[in-house]
Amino acid sequence: MSAGDVRIGQPAATLETPALVIDVDALERNIAQMAAYARKHRLRLRPHAKTHKCSAIAKLQADAGAVGVCVQKVSEAEALVAAGVPDIFITNEVVDPVKLRRVAELAGRVRLGIAVDSGLGVLGLANALRDVGTMVDVFVEIDVGQGRCGIAPVAAGALAHQVVSNGLRLAGLQAYHGRAQHLRAPAEREAAIHHAVRVARAAQASISAAGLVCPLVTGAGTGTFIHEAESGLYGELQAGSYVFMDRDYADNEPASTSPRFEHALFVKAQVMSRGVAHAVIDAGHKSHALDSGPPRVWQRHLDYQNGGDEHGILRIRAGAPAESLPDLGAAVWLVPGHCDPTVNLHDRYVVVRGGLDDGVVEAVWPIEARGCVQ
Amino acid sequence: MSAGDVRIGQPAATLETPALVIDVDALERNIAQMAAYARKHRLRLRPHAKTHKCSAIAKLQADAGAVGVCVQKVSEAEALVAAGVPDIFITNEVVDPVKLRRVAELAGRVRLGIAVDSGLGVLGLANALRDVGTMVDVFVEIDVGQGRCGIAPVAAGALAHQVVSNGLRLAGLQAYHGRAQHLRAPAEREAAIHHAVRVARAAQASISAAGLVCPLVTGAGTGTFIHEAESGLYGELQAGSYVFMDRDYADNEPASTSPRFEHALFVKAQVMSRGVAHAVIDAGHKSHALDSGPPRVWQRHLDYQNGGDEHGILRIRAGAPAESLPDLGAAVWLVPGHCDPTVNLHDRYVVVRGGLDDGVVEAVWPIEARGCVQ
Numbered sequence: 001m002s003a004g005d006v007r008i009g010q011p012a013a014t015l016e017t018p019a020l021v022i023d024v025d026a027l028e029r030n031i032a033q034m035a036a037y038a039r040k041h042r043l044r045l046r047p048h049a050k051t052h053k054c055s056a057i058a059k060l061q062a063d064a065g066a067v068g069v070c071v072q073k074v075s076e077a078e079a080l081v082a083a084g085v086p087d088i089f090i091t092n093e094v095v096d097p098v099k100l101r102r103v104a105e106l107a108g109r110v111r112l113g114i115a116v117d118s119g120l121g122v123l124g125l126a127n128a129l130r131d132v133g134t135m136v137d138v139f140v141e142i143d144v145g146q147g148r149c150g151i152a153p154v155a156a157g158a159l160a161h162q163v164v165s166n167g168l169r170l171a172g173l174q175a176y177h178g179r180a181q182h183l184r185a186p187a188e189r190e191a192a193i194h195h196a197v198r199v200a201r202a203a204q205a206s207i208s209a210a211g212l213v214c215p216l217v218t219g220a221g222t223g224t225f226i227h228e229a230e231s232g233l234y235g236e237l238q239a240g241s242y243v244f245m246d247r248d249y250a251d252n253e254p255a256s257t258s259p260r261f262e263h264a265l266f267v268k269a270q271v272m273s274r275g276v277a278h279a280v281i282d283a284g285h286k287s288h289a290l291d292s293g294p295p296r297v298w299q300r301h302l303d304y305q306n307g308g309d310e311h312g313i314l315r316i317r318a319g320a321p322a323e324s325l326p327d328l329g330a331a332v333w334l335v336p337g338h339c340d341p342t343v344n345l346h347d348r349y350v351v352v353r354g355g356l357d358d359g360v361v362e363a364v365w366p367i368e369a370r371g372c373v374q
Numbered sequence: 375m376s377a378g379d380v381r382i383g384q385p386a387a388t389l390e391t392p393a394l395v396i397d398v399d400a401l402e403r404n405i406a407q408m409a410a411y412a413r414k415h416r417l418r419l420r421p422h423a424k425t426h427k428c429s430a431i432a433k434l435q436a437d438a439g440a441v442g443v444c445v446q447k448v449s450e451a452e453a454l455v456a457a458g459v460p461d462i463f464i465t466n467e468v469v470d471p472v473k474l475r476r477v478a479e480l481a482g483r484v485r486l487g488i489a490v491d492s493g494l495g496v497l498g499l500a501n502a503l504r505d506v507g508t509m510v511d512v513f514v515e516i517d518v519g520q521g522r523c524g525i526a527p528v529a530a531g532a533l534a535h536q537v538v539s540n541g542l543r544l545a546g547l548q549a550y551h552g553r554a555q556h557l558r559a560p561a562e563r564e565a566a567i568h569h570a571v572r573v574a575r576a577a578q579a580s581i582s583a584a585g586l587v588c589p590l591v592t593g594a595g596t597g598t599f600i601h602e603a604e605s606g607l608y609g610e611l612q613a614g615s616y617v618f619m620d621r622d623y624a625d626n627e628p629a630s631t632s633p634r635f636e637h638a639l640f641v642k643a644q645v646m647s648r649g650v651a652h653a654v655i656d657a658g659h660k661s662h663a664l665d666s667g668p669p670r671v672w673q674r675h676l677d678y679q680n681g682g683d684e685h686g687i688l689r690i691r692a693g694a695p696a697e698s699l700p701d702l703g704a705a706v707w708l709v710p711g712h713c714d715p716t717v718n719l720h721d722r723y724v725v726v727r728g729g730l731d732d733g734v735v736e737a738v739w740p741i742e743a744r745g746c747v748q
Contacts, residue, residue, distance in 0.1 A: 016470070016472060016473065016748050017470070017748065018747045018748065019748075050683065050684070072683070072684045073656075073684060092646075092684065093646045093647050094646065095644070095645075095646050095702055095703050096390070096391070096644060096646075096703070098390060099390065117647050118647070118648065118702055120702050120703065121702075147652075147687075148647070148654055148681050148682070148685055148687060149646075149647035149654050149685070150647070178682060270469070270470060271469075272466075272467045272468065272469050272470075272523075273467050273491050273492070273522070273523035273524075274492065278521075280522055280523050282447075282747075283747070285663070285665050285715055286714075286715055286718050286747050287747045289659070290664075290665050291659050291664050291680070306665070307522050308522070308552060309424065309446070309714050309715055309718075310424070310446045310447060310466065310747065311522055311523070313521075313522060328469055328492055328494050328495075329469050329470070329494065340660075340683050341659055341660055341683055344660050344683075344719070345718070345719075345745065345747075346745065347745055371719065371720065371721055373392045373656075373657070373660050373661045373684070373719075374390050374391065374392065374393075
């Protein structure tokens with residue numbers, strides 16, 4: 001529950017704080033940029049909705065050409081399906097029989113994909129689909145350098161064979177390299193994805209050797225998608241954070257060939273206590289996630305210091321004038337360090353057009369999959 | 375929204391994951407311990423509900439003798455009042471006129487307190503209360519060492535005078551030392567609170583010199599409350615985390631005179647991918663907060679490594695046998711690093727009696743103030 005009323009047409013300057021605000025002009029440009037990039041490279045775009053968890057944004061992405069969205073959890077898929085999203089890929093493993101039953105039921109309502117990385121997962125999925133009488137797209141996940149989920153490439157053929165021999169539809173390889181996204185130097189990210197491509201080619205070869213066809217290699221994120229796109233191997237991009245561009249992604253040194261994205265997600269906060277050399281705002285880590293570092297204070301010479309669950313402490317950046325410290329009651333806009341878990345703290349977006357300080361509220365979008373961890 | 379059905383009487387072993395679970399036997403013992411401690415020291419106990427955000431737990435605390443609860447935000451107070459909590463202290467500053475209007479309206483429904491640390495805050499509060507025709511308990515917040523909100527002790531008299539001259543009820547001093555709570559050594563925590571007590575005495579003297587009476591000094595947290603209790607100055611304890619005891623508080627070296635609290639809050643997770651030397655569980659930092667470090671894996675020889683929003687990576691602790699690594703599908707219980715922001719990620723508690731592995735679901739408690747940051 002978020003308290004405080006928001007009216008359509010209300011000036012953003014009068015919004016109660018803390019509020020999760022979208023600069024919709026920037027959002028639309030980001031969505032258009034990525035769609036144009038995918039079109040130009042003749043690639044499918046399936047943005048990751050774990051970033052935004054919101055059917056309104058999924059629809060904007062689909063209208064711009066996206067084939068569907070990705071999610072991480074079954075309950076995220078359920079929430080977005082209930083809100084009208086028609087094509088979803090759960091880029092993650094599910095082994096629990098109760099959850100697999102939910103997957104099978106959901107597959108009766110929309111086009112659904114899911115990842116597998118174990119024989120147990122394949123068997124459970126096959127049982128659930130058989131019981132319910134539905135079908136999903138099955139992607140074999142390979143570990144392309146993340147060291148988390150996914151099998152070794154040499155094992156891909158055997159698992160793909162298990163998929164097919166259990167009557168399931170082999171849709172391709174899930175080949176996402178999460179850790180590569182935030183390597184700061186372009187050359188490091190490029191090297192990591194070159195490695196991922198080699199691994200994915202080996203997995204393809206293993207699937208071919210098993211006498212099967214791998215229809216698609218899918219993966220990529222906002223930090224690396226240009227390298228997957230240029231590989232000639234990946235057929236689908238899963239980048240998600242580009243819609244919002246958080247502080248952590250903006251801290252990456254950009255590659256020369258990359259489209260540029262703008263910050264489109266902000267937390268509006270207010271100074272509610274003021275010292276001589278510091279100001280305290282009403283937004284702490286219950287308003288924005290700190291897992292990827294602190295938020296950036298937008299267009300001010302201020303550094304943000306963690307002040308606990310409900311407070312942020314602002315100090316003047318070295319060399320900036322003393323009047324940079326905002327007064328009691330002043331509004332301050334934060335660029336979250338990490339957009340995905342920040343969004344997950346809020347029930348809705350306040351959608352502002354015309355800029356943060358001068359704009360007005362155009363819409364309020366519910367974050368339907370907020371809190372959907374199951 | 376949390377998906378997955380939970381039935382009363384369901385074995386905890388069959389709960390869908392990730393789930394936020396209370397070991398209610400441990401919770402009850404923690405509540406009884408703290409209540410007994412406050413009674414023995416003839417102190418008021420007003421536990422901080424920013425920890426649990428839940429009227430059912432507030433009621434258990436009140437039944438054990440608590441005079442009411444604390445919260446940090448107006449919307450938290452609104453949510454708990456709507457759920458029947460009758461006495462709330464907002465231990466935080468509010469300067470926005472719209473929010474102050476909400477404070478004044480809420481004060482017409484329950485006994486309400488609030489903190490101030492500025493003349494602007496006092497004036498705004500007085501205006502709102504005059505408009506609505508209600509009254510609140512006003513606490514002057516002093517900075518006792520945290521370096522966040524609160525005024526210097528020498529300024530307490532002048533601000534208290536402003537409170538009274540604006541027709542408001544001066545209820546006392548808010549004197550909470552947040553940073554002291556997690557100093558690891560008992561002597562460090564004791565020294566920090568000795569400093570806080572000196573500051574609070576100076577503030578009391580300033581209020582006396584202004585010709586006013588300070589009825590109460592309130593503050594303290596789970597890490598330090600024995601020192602505030604032994605000070606002879608504090609009349610009310612605000613500790614909150616003792617109900618759950620997270621990993622970070624348990625990492626404090628305990629003082630010899632402190633009651634011992636048990637872990638009562640857990641995240642149940644499941645192994646959904648398994649490597650040779652690591653297991654991946656379905657709970658990442660969208661299921662539990664990382665701001666105070668990683669969760670502890672409960673009663674297993676495993677270390678938790680951050681695997682992103684929706685994954686945790688488990689590895690065998692050095693020296694433990696290889697069979698310590700759980701199998702695919704196994705349940706794992708996590709003790710969150712920090713309970714407050716972990717709770718804020720979930721819509722409900724699953725309340726289990728009889729232990730985590732063998733117990734059954736006794737209740738499901740809504741977390742009414744989840745997400746209430748305004």
